[in-house]
Amino acid sequence: MDIHEYQAKEILSAFGVDTPRGGLAYSPEQAAYRARELGGNKWIVKAQVHAGGRGKVGGVQLCETDQEVQDAASKMLGRKLVTHQTGPEGKGVYRLYVEGAVQIDREIYVGFVLDRTTQRIMIVASAEGGMEIEDISANRPDSIVRAVIDPAVGLREFQAREVSFALKVEPSLTQQMVRTLMGCYRAFRDRDATMVEINPLVITGDNRVVALDAKMTFDDNALFRHPAISELRDKSQEDPRESRAADRGLSYVGLEGKIGCIVNGAGLAMATMDTIKLSGGEPANFLDIGGGATPERVGKAFRLVKSDDKVQAILVNIFAGINRCDWVAEGVVQVLREEPVDIPVVVRLSGTNVEEGQKILAESGLPIIRAATLKEAADRVVEAWQNETKA
Numbered sequence: 337m338d339i340h341e342y343q344a345k346e347i348l349s350a351f352g353v354d355t356p357r358g359g360l361a362y363s364p365e366q367a368a369y370r371a372r373e374l375g376g377n378k379w380i381v382k383a384q385v386h387a388g389g390r391g392k393v394g395g396v397q398l399c400e401t402d403q404e405v406q407d408a409a410s411k412m413l414g415r416k417l418v419t420h421q422t423g424p425e426g427k428g429v430y431r432l433y434v435e436g437a438v439q440i441d442r443e444i445y446v447g448f449v450l451d452r453t454t455q456r457i458m459i460v461a462s463a464e465g466g467m468e469i470e471d472i473s474a475n476r477p478d479s480i481v482r483a484v485i486d487p488a489v490g491l492r493e494f495q496a497r498e499v500s501f502a503l504k505v506e507p508s509l510t511q512q513m514v515r516t517l518m519g520c521y522r523a524f525r526d527r528d529a530t531m532v533e534i535n536p537l538v539i540t541g542d543n544r545v546v547a548l549d550a551k552m553t554f555d556d557n558a559l560f561r562h563p564a565i566s567e568l569r570d571k572s573q574e575d576p577r578e579s580r581a582a583d584r585g586l587s588y589v590g591l592e593g594k595i596g597c598i599v600n601g602a603g604l605a606m607a608t609m610d611t612i613k614l615s616g617g618e619p620a621n622f623l624d625i626g627g628g629a630t631p632e633r634v635g636k637a638f639r640l641v642k643s644d645d646k647v648q649a650i651l652v653n654i655f656a657g658i659n660r661c662d663w664v665a666e667g668v669v670q671v672l673r674e675e676p677v678d679i680p681v682v683v684r685l686s687g688t689n690v691e692e693g694q695k696i697l698a699e700s701g702l703p704i705i706r707a708a709t710l711k712e713a714a715d716r717v718v719e720a721w722q723n724e725t726k727a
């Protein structure tokens with residue numbers, strides 16, 4: 337789960353990371369009020385969306401009067417911000433963060449990520465702040481500093497100091513750098529984050545180390561033990577199809593094609609998507625019903641996929657081990673009886689209770705296309721979809 341910049345800053349500042357003073361605004365008037373409340377004579381108005389790259393597309397504005405703050409705010413609020421991280425649909429701007437502007441001497445990139453190779457939290461930093469990490473690794477790979485953190489002892493002060501030296505931060509600022517890095521690490525670990533990114537971390541004109549931007553992502557599977565973080569979820573920033581699935585406890589990834597897929601297990605999902613592509617189709621999603629799915633759960637999954645306007649054909653592909661083919665068949669049949677669809681539905685069942693499952697489908701009298709193998713299922717769903725769209 338992602339959160340907004342101002343929320344990430346609030347969390348990090350509780351762990352000792354220095355951030356600019358700021359206030360949240362939902363309207364242009366409130367933005368101007370925030371500026372007056374903060375005082376000073378330069379402010380930054382920042383669109384709060386779950387994506388970076390805002391600066392390049394007008395989502396970060398420097399203002400010199402409270403009237404300018406108000407004008408910048410009215411231009412941003414309610415509009416869709418399209419950055420290289422949002423996808424072509426963009427993300428709606430409903431909240432703004434107004435901060436007192438900071439004078440920047442140097443910009444540094446700092447990221448804490450889960451490194452799958454070493455299976456540890458790793459610091460990735462670069463003296464080339466302000467640039468996106470993708471650009472840094474493409475253009476200035478030599479500038480990247482890495483430090484792998486041993487989970488048994490956590491981030492050690494000497495390691496943080498080494499990172500600071502490697503970034504050529506002045507010795508007089510080492511202590512502040514260490515405090516910042518330790519704070520990010522503790523926030524990452526204690527809150528079950530999967531990513532903390534500060535870009536840029538700046539050295540200010542008055543020699544402070546300040547997080548000017550902040551991004552945090554959390555492990556969805558650990559959210560149950562962080563109710564305060566779960567509450568930060570902002571559905572306006574999510575793919576509506578994925579939010580609806582998450583509300584139902586289903587694992588769903590929205591894609592761009594036309595064929596809805598209901599499968600069990602991530603491996604089978606990958607294989608199903610590949611096979612659909614091989615047969616000449618494009619998957620509209622990836623929906624995993626998990627193990628031991630009851631007919632009700634299968635029904636929920638099926639309703640969710642068919643409610644997606646993009647979906648023009650549905651493939652149910654279940655390789656049942658813990659699952660039961662009869663339950664899957666029952667779930668599909670129940671939904672189709674209650675809410676008939678006018679798009680082709682292909683079902684391929686294999687494994688536990690497959691005969692019972694096939695029998696339920698066959699005896700339902702519903703126009704369900706059955707297939708014995710994955711290849712056959714993919715061919716038939718693509719073929720049925722092509723016939724349907726031609727008709």
Ligand code: GDP
Binds near residue numbers: 388
């Ligand atoms: P992003 O484009 O979504 O990553 O948004 P950022 O929060 O990183 O802001 C983009 C850029 O705006 C930063 O890299 C800074 O160069 C600039 N910026 C943001 N806040 C300030 C500030 O307080 N003072 C100054 N001078 N520049 C700022």
Ligand code: MN
Binds near residue numbers: 388389535536549
């Ligand atoms: Mn940034």
